Amino acid sequence: MITFDQVTYCYPTDTATPTIPVLHKLNLHFHAGEFTLLVGPSGAGKSTLLRLLNGLVPHFSGGTLTGKLRVNGLDPVLATPRVMSRHVGFVFQDPEAQFVMERVEEEIAFALENAATPAQAMRLRVEETLDLLDLAALRQRPIATLSGGERQRVAIAAALALRPTILVLDEPTSQLDPQSAEEVLQALVRLNQDHGLTVVLAEHRLERVLPFVDRVVYLPGKGGAPISGTPRDVLAAIDLGPPLVQLAKALGWHPLPLTVKEGLSFNRQIVASLADHPVPPAVVTQGKPPLLQARNLEVAYGAQRILHGVNLALAPGEIVALLGRNGAGKSTLLKSLVSLVRVARGAVTIHGRTTQGLSVAEICRQVAYLPQDPNALLFADTVREELLITLRNHGLHPALGVVETLLTQLGLADKAECYPRDLSVGERQRVALAAILVTKPAVILLDEPTRGLDYLAKVQLMALLKMWRMEGKAMLLVSHDVELVAALADRVLLMSQGEIIADGPPADLLRASPLFAAQIARLFPHTSWLTVEDVLANVGRGKEEAV
């Protein structure tokens, strides 16, 4: 079906120096009807590999390609993307940037109109495609009014309109919240299992797809040879993996469990040996005066109330996580804390002083706020300049070494002279963080900081947050990433319909909810464990005491 034979590819450069190839002598084989998961760090060439399949690389990107590549018996380079569009459907990362038409039906019909499908056949094809992705109810809706998950389903439908036999998806869920991601992944599983479509998927969220995947291909990056095989084999060989897999590897469980259900058969022995060792509750430090406090906040857009009666306090050295469904008002709460949205009632105090009457700029000197899309912040020519601009905006003079220290802290010291938009997603986010932290605020608000980050970037971010906790900063983190919250948060707030409905330690709040339960919590429902470290620490202690 798809064969890579000694494929090497380099992106075009304007310098004469030889560049490191993104893909180096790649040998791979994909079978028809298989569901293949492509994993690896950012920049490892996942996107390049996927774009080779339909000829976008090198037709769109340029560059040099050597070796032999066959897709459905065709050479995508000779066949051109136009012909390949009948064999390979392609779905991109950003649900916003791939639509041509205004409404769902027209979007699906677009490729068919281009291919001059007769009107009658087109009508039938659109109907079939709508049913395939369960979109019939949305057919007349403008795409702009759809949720992220619905949009990606429309994008899949649009890609399948020409009836390709291969569906290729480049991180289709990285911009989505877990519910929407789930919706998209389930649609993929159905397309593969019920309709025999060959699916090639690049994805960070392993835990949801692993049980359905036939094969995992790991691209290590830097031209290294890929590791390809069944999910169990590949996961055993690489460091990546959901908490369940990491725990299983640490405890030597065999065969490697991929679902909580499979894991439950291993956990019994551990739970049994710990039955009479109740775990002491986590110690919560209290008593310090809060750095930031909100009382009875109320926000309304027109007649619609977005927030009502929200009370909130952030103590120094505390990481508070804010969880909730889409549209629960989480982002609005963050914005209202820095006066980006008008607060109808209630008050926000920082260091005990009210923020009423202060401008956004004056508030943001004390409270850093990282919006969802860090790209909106960046416009300067160099990373260093981004930091200096913020200082200039606030009328501050760059104190000696402040900029350098911050850049070193964020691991950007060697990128100080780079153009920010050329950096990777994780690096760009750290530049945005640097740009808002250069005024040394005591409070940091983060809106979904792990969106689109790969495993390594996430680990780096977690290390930063832990460091700032040591420095005594107060942090509020809006996130859908339950595992991150489980590993970091001192306190969890649950939000629904504009109200905070629960406020407590993560060990209590990250267990029962079907949406916000950590994998480890589901594996050990009668303990207070949330992370792999929790389990390993307790298992170690349990064994010692048993001896």
Added chain:
Amino acid sequence: MTSLRLHPVAWVSWLLAILIGVTTTRNPLYLGLILLWLAAVMVTARLVLGQHFTRPPLSPWRWGSVMILSTALFNALNVHVGTHSLLHLPAWLPLFGGPITLEALLYGALNGLVLLALLLAFGVVNGVLPVWALVGLIPRAYYPVAVVVAIAVTFAPVTVRRLQQIQEAQAIRGHQVRGLRCWLPLLLPLLTGGLEHAFQLAEAMMARGFASQAAVVYTLPTQVMVLLGLVGVLGGLLVQMLTVRTLLSMGLLVGGSAVLIAALWGAGRSQPHTRYRPAPWRGRDWLVLCGALLVIVCFLLPVPGVDRVSLFYYPYPTLTLPAFAIPLGLATWGLLMPVLALLLDGLPKPPAPRPNERPTEMVEARR
């Protein structure tokens, strides 16, 4: 089921008839009739379409009355001709000084009526036709143009939303807009972001088989024909403006339009694209089109038995009763056809309770 009750071409022909109608006459009787029919169409469209009628952001009635008042005042203050003097402004006032006459006031109000009619007509068409239906009117020969317009329509709201995000993001960095230079931090990310968006979209379109270079073959005869048609139409308009209406200008207009339509149709046939669900052309669309054609023909062309002199009305130097030709008055009824066509479709039925789907299926089958 499409949400269109009438074919977009029918609506556009109706709009064209109104444009021609109100620009060829200043006779208050004809203008009044046209306005009456317009109002009837608007009310019916709102009733029949209900929620699907896109309301204009400003009420055309309120705007229209403001417009009639202001054009009347403006004309009265500037044109001091006429026998019925209402009051006398001191002569030392530049422009405004002199007698304020009833004639000038009335003629100004008539011009206001014309503007109100235009506003109403565009309000109706904007209300009944969604953007995609208008995009669908772009001739098939200009398929890439249609695609670009469609993209622009979806691009605009995205850009507005992005600008808002950027504004917020810069505000939290302490940015304050004080002068022109301060727009740079807002515009630069917007432009680079827009460019990135464009590249992604181009990639997505390529992945779905869109390739403009393979598509269009503009042959020389087609291009010459389009050019000739345009020259004909423009020449006809020019002749009509410079001289009195003659058969020459009419011939040029009609001939030019015919050549243009033929050229575009011919070029469209050679296009390797098909259209998803083209709006169906039904009997009621003929009704509207014929009504519109009736108005266009009677108001523009010399038709035996129709006295087109009565279209001309001029209140200076003294007010006279406008003339009225019954055939022309009857011809304006053609503009009322959308009411008939919309009512043929029936008023919206109240949402019936649907315990089971069977009965409707049987009705469908019988049809």
